[in-house]
Amino acid sequence: MARSVLLRHLGLAVLGLVVVVLVLESTSAFRNAQFATMAYLGIAAGGLTVLTGLNGQLSLGHGALMAIGAYTTALLLQDQQLPLVAVLLVASAVTTLIGAVIGVAAARLHGPYIAGATLALAVAVPGVALYFNDQLGGEQGLNVFVPDVPGWFADAVYFLSAQDVSGSKYVAYVGWLSLIVTFVLLANLSRSRVGRTWRAVRDDEVAAEIAGIPLGRARVLAFVVSAACAGLGGAVMALTVRITAPSGFTLTLSLSLLTAVVLGGLGSLTGALLGAALLTFLPQLVTSLGLDVGLSDLQSAQLAPLVYGLTLALVILLAPAGIVGSVRARWRRQQERATHDYDLPTTTAPPSPARTPGDEPGGDK
Amino acid sequence: MQQLLNTLLTGLTLGMVYAAFALALVLIWRSTRIINFAQAPMAMITTYVALTVIDADYSYWVGFTAALLSGLVLGAAIERLVIRPVEGKPHINAVILTLGLFIVIHAVAALLFGSRYRSFPAPFGVRGFQVGEVNVALTGFGIFTIGSVVVVMLLLVALFRGTDLGLMMRAAAFNQEVARLLGVRVGRMFTLGWALAALVGSLSGLLIAGGSLVHPSYMDSAVVFGFVAAVLGGLDSPVGAVVGGLVLGVSLSFVSGYVGSELVALAALGILMVVLLLRPGGLFSHATPRRV
Secondary structure (H helix, E strand, O other), rough: OOHHHHHHHHHHHHHHHHHHHHHHHOOOOHHHHHHHHHHHHHHHHHHHHHHHHOOOOOOOOHHHHHHHHHHHHHHHHHHOOHHHHHHHHHHHHHHHHHHHHHHHHOOOOOOOHHHHHHHHHHHHHHHHHHHHHHHHOOOOOOOOOOOOOHHHHHHHHHHOOOOOHHHHHHHHHHHHHHHHHHHHHHHHHOOOHHHHHHHHHOOOHHHHHHHOOOOHHHHHHHHHHHHHHHHHHHHHHHHOOOOEEEHHOOHHHHHHHHHHHHHHHOOHHHHHHHHHHHHHHHHHHHHHHHHHOOOOHHHHHHHHHHHHHHHHHHHHOOOOOOOHEEEEEEEEEEEEHHHHHHHOOOOOOOOOOOOOOOOOOOOOO | OHHHHHHHHHHHHHHHHHHHHHHHHHHHHHHHOOOOHHHHHHHHHHHHHHHHHOOOOOHHHHHHHHHHHHHHHHHHHHHHHHHHHHHHOOOHHHHHHHHHHHHHHHHHHHHHOOOOEOOOOOOOOOOEEOOEEEEEEEEHHHHHHHHHHHHHHHHHHHHHOOOHHHHHHHHHHHHHHHEEEEEEHHHHHHHHHHHHHHHHHHHHHHHHHOEEEEEEOOOOOOOOOOHHHHOOOOOOHHHHHHHHHHHHHHHHHHHHHHHHHHHHHHHHHHHHHHHHHHHHOOOOOOOOOOOO
């Protein structure tokens, strides 16, 4: 079973890679940059959905964790000594470390503590950038030096599509490769023993503890994994935006990420990707709509958060399972009905349970 | 010495405001086990209500009353219309709802009132008193701040300790099922609790805004400070919230005065971390936490 799950995830990853190459090669440089945005939001949202969906903890500070990853990237790239992969890994590692400190303090306790602590983090981090004005560039922030496209990479892309690699396309590739690697790791983790532990802790603390699961360790681990994803997302964000400034990491960023994972469906990586797409493409759409209706520039810019907030509230009120969860539930119902109809003419016995016991325990809440 | 004294006085004044905000959080936490993160934008928007009234040439006190009343109504409406439907569902749903409200109220305020900084009047002087040669950092508005928070706290104590209504509210918060069996309208008590909390929150919004600038996110850090103060006090105890608010106010005032105002939020995070690691039940915890 385990091997087939791994193979399936790897197969999906290869398929995803093919789609990424096709899409990036057939779209303009502007769209490439948008897809890079979607990639970094997707990586961070993937980490958040694992934390919130599988382990039941809220983080309101993933934007701040992204800031830590982004600033680390900007600082490391100033020296231009490390290869890009190492920069991404170090950025992720630094964020993991800081995430661990917060996780150890807050995740040992249940309930609202982790939400409050991460909220404090979200409010505190921009101030740190302002205080260490000389190192971190204050209000203006730091410029990010994106490394040159490596020769072999340009050759490979030229071989595939006979096109040259622009800077933004390179970043988009880096972003999507990071996303695919992250998602494969997260998907495997969530189907493994660790993932089952997280779900057990989420669903019933007492039962989980009786079963011998150390609650604190499970929670801290979930938070740390999630922080690592946020750090990597922040690193890709630094490359994409090419500047890291406090204004880029407001509380709104953290809350938009939460909107993305709730809308997509808590605990579902596909949902996180859908949510990231929404965060990427919706603001422009809504802003231009607002301008058409006759609102000023500043007012139209507020429409996107308004839609996020309303989406967040409405999804929780009307469809708490999110898009992926709702679709999956409907699909399952239809299947049950189909098997039920099929059974009726032959047997009059009560319908057999359509869901087998081993069938994915609680992917949706 | 003078700076020490002034930092302390500023801290105490600020601490009273954080205490009020922490109290608002604790009131809701006790009854419904939800941290209402939307408390900050709720207080923000009621302050804008006051500003609109004052800009229409009414006195400060009309605006003040209007803000408190609109807080009361807003709190009740949000509990009844938004929070009630998810009652009995996992708590995370309700918390996510309050975050949705957080974003919505922010955006609505920015749409209605604009996102620029606007100055908010204060009913009393905002310059320190002169004692001999020394300028003491205790202002008329500071005294009003401390006084009004103390009055509100005494009123709340009187309500909870001295009236039947307070007793019913405490019963509903303590044990829903039993309270319901004894004939307490638990839903109404929760609505009232949210309304009172929003009123206290609005008061702290007005006090933070007085003599200063308001913009749609001016209360965002207050919800963090209020939360840290509430955790300091143990999240369950109104008295703890007040003491936690004062401790936090003084500590942050020292950070702001001697290190740098940019690091105030980081210091709050640090205090929260230390408290959670050393005394997870708050400074006054004596009961052992529930174990399996």
